[in-house]
Amino acid sequence: MVSFQELHEANFSGIVDTAEAWSGLAKALEGLDTRVGNELTNTPQRAGWEGASADDAKNTLNRVDQDFTLAAAVARSVAAIVADAADDLKAARRTLDQTLDDAAAQKLTVAANGDISWPPMQGVPHNDPDSQQVSEDYRKEMKGKADAVSDRINRAVDQATAADQRAAAALQTDVGSSTTSFNSAPYGGGDAADAKRAADLMSKGGSLSDDELKRLQNLMAANAGSKDFSTTLLNSLNAGGKNGPEALLEYSKIYGDLGRGDHNGKQYQDVYGNLSQVLATATKDGGMGKDWQDGLLKAAREGSHGSSSPYNTSYDVLTDLMGAKGDFDKEFLNKVGTDLIDYERGSKAKGEDLWGPGYTAVTGNQGDPMGGLMQAMSRNPEAAKGFFDPEGNKNLDYLLKDRDWPNKGYEEKQLDSIARGTSRGTFGDALEAATTGRDPHGNQPPVHPHDPAMARIMSNTVATLGGERAGDENKLPAGLRHPLGNMIADYAPDTHEILGKEMGGESETSKLTVTRDQLLRTIRGVSEDPEAYKTIHYAETREIARRMDTYGPEAMQPDGTGRPNPKFAGFVQESGQALGSLDGVRSDVITDHRDDQIFRNNWNSKINYHILGTPANIIFGPAGDLAQRLVDVGTADYANKLNDEASSVATGKLSDTFSAGDQELGAMIRQKAAQSGLSQDQIKATGGVPQSLMDEATTNYSTAIDRTYRSALGRS
Structure with missing residues (x-):
């Protein structure tokens, strides 16, 4: 095992010299090999020496000739192995040196034994009420940097250790264990x-x-x-x-x-x-x-x-x-994927009759070849996009509509933890890659704007799964819920427009061509997974905060008639519609599971921001400070109201029972008013701009929550 200190202080010139020495030995042995033939073996033959002794001498000299040939081959092999080791070790050293340079640039000190430290924080007065939190934030930041550097150091050390072990094993096999003969077939380097x-x-x-x-x-x-x-x-x-x-x-x-x-x-x-x-x-x-x-x-x-x-x-x-x-690259993935779909389409046998009893397994090694292909596809978003683009082929239609998936018909009853590993789950991962441009297993930042192919795949997927009428939204396969939640969240500007505006045609941002009802039915299917619903809700909250942050303080001033700014008021109305729509979905989930207290408790706890915090930031990208404050205020009020509604079911006018989204938007409006310089008295004033905006938000929220529940989801 190579240590950090050994790699950091190593001088590899000796290894390079050793390789050169063995190379020189190989050349010398090759020269002796030539001389054995020219000066020893051929000379007696030319002299006409014959008989038994001559034959014995000839055989002995041929063996000597062969030994020199084999010795030269082994020497060349050793030279190549040692030279390779030198290159590999120097590469590991370069990796380590770059890591140490980066550590120094981040004000980290790496000791001789590899321990990492950082200087104390400067410039925060002890009497500052926020000093303790600021110091803790600094400690967490520096520890995160130190952990990342430590991981890079360990990888460099492991790289050197592996190179050392490879060289040792190669030398052992190529030199061989015999003490009387040379290895006749050394591999070399x-x-x-x-x-x-x-x-x-x-x-x-x-x-x-x-x-x-x-x-x-x-x-x-x-x-x-x-x-x-x-x-x-x-x-x-x-x-x-x-x-x-x-x-x-x-x-x-x-x-x-x-x-x-x-x-x-x-x-x-x-x-x-x-x-x-x-x-x-x-x-x-x-x-x-x-x-x-x-x-x-x-x-x-x-x-x-x-x-x-x-x-x-x-x-x-x-x-x-x-x-x-x-x-895998795009061409190979497309070639295998096209062949597999053609093979399935052309086979008389389908599903389990084609692939065997293991096809319907949900744990262990599921025998569905589509699963591994989709997993590989999800790691190459460009390949997934080309494979699913409905403008170029019918692959997406086949996989969404026609294919006989394992356990089709009761996939919606699978546990999410199991469903994520099924072939339908990996299909969802590939769809997420195609529509977002990100490997769902990686940590890439969002890819915006979405290009037309990504939007076509998203539109086709949501329109198909959302259907033309209410009734099947609860049957969404469990394996698709998590990836679809991420997909819908990634299109938050579009979903805000579709849910918040009375619009026909395509959305303004990514040009999605789905109806409000199709989107809501898809969200309802997704929302059997509470974490997927929370991801969508959080994305909508951030989108509202992002748009709200684009308005200046003048948005909170009345216009010439004493009414709120018409443009900002219109935005608030859209936001009320969007959050009301999502709460309409939430009310349906809770009502559908009215008799399953364990499900309801688990579902409510997993969407509660107070308990589990916000979803991973990597899905959404960073937000500005003021916008993030709006998000924090909104989600806090939303979580508070959720606790009150945990045991509610949909009866009568839904907005009389469910109003967490309305409370959330109201909190964001009050925070925006405070950011705009209004006093608490001005914010609370009856007939003032903030109160008028909150009234309009409530009206639109109420309309949307009832419309979602009774129209899009077809509940009575």
């Missing part, structure tokens, strides 16, 4: 040589020793992103006489199963994940060639995987491998 080592180790499957498994892990982790390594490995695989794509599927099955086993499962998972990346690296930009890629799809289509099973058990082996880790 470089990515291609490492690939052949990996192929040899991989062929042992579950019989790998712990040391061999560790070496295979190391080789795969270090080289999975190398084109030379990846193509050489795939071309070197041989499994019981199978090679090429068939061998890849065979090893994918073997290592996928081993990764789910009890013995060294985590280590085998690492190998399997990096085999996924090997396939992704090798196939980038048309790599491996059309014939090889076509052969892979042919092997996947034909597959009962060497058994007498009547089901296809090979396609999911391919797509599970793709979903495991690999960063």
